[in-house]
Amino acid sequence: MVIKIDHKKCIGAEKCGKCLEICPMTVFMNVPCDKHKYIKSLISNKRVNKRDHGKKPYMYEIVPYFQDVCNGCGLCEKNCPTRCIKFIN
Numbered sequence: 001m002v003i004k005i006d007h008k009k010c011i012g013a014e015k016c017g018k019c020l021e022i023c024p025m026t027v028f029m030n031v032p033c034d035k036h037k038y039i040k041s042l043i044s045n046k047r048v049n050k051r052d053h054g055k056k057p058y059m060y061e062i063v064p065y066f067q068d069v070c071n072g073c074g075l076c077e078k079n080c081p082t083r084c085i086k087f088i089n
């Protein structure tokens with residue numbers, strides 16, 4: 001099983017961070033994202049409008065970094081407000 005986060009839907013740790021708080025195994029990390037990926041997200045993400053450009057909302061992204069210790073409780077998936085956490089077999 002692999003945990004995937006849809007970064008086009010994730011609203012990030014500043015606005016949400018629910019997965020960081022709720023995961024009993026501390027699977028998720030908020031890490032600086034790749035520069036190219038960040039620029040791509042600015043272009044492709046509809047929520048990033050002109051007003052948001054100065055705020056750099058996607059300089060950090062949530063990553064399921066320690067997913068090998070996931071206990072499968074499902075709390076992250078249930079509590080994510082944008083439903084952007086998926087478990088893939």
Ligand code: SF4
Nearest residue numbers: 023070071073074076
């Ligand atoms: S299923 Fe549970 S242990 Fe696994 S990442 Fe989500 S909250 Fe953490």
Ligand code: SF4
Nearest residue numbers: 010011016017019080
């Ligand atoms: S709970 Fe969902 S929307 Fe909130 S930071 Fe985590 S992955 Fe992103």
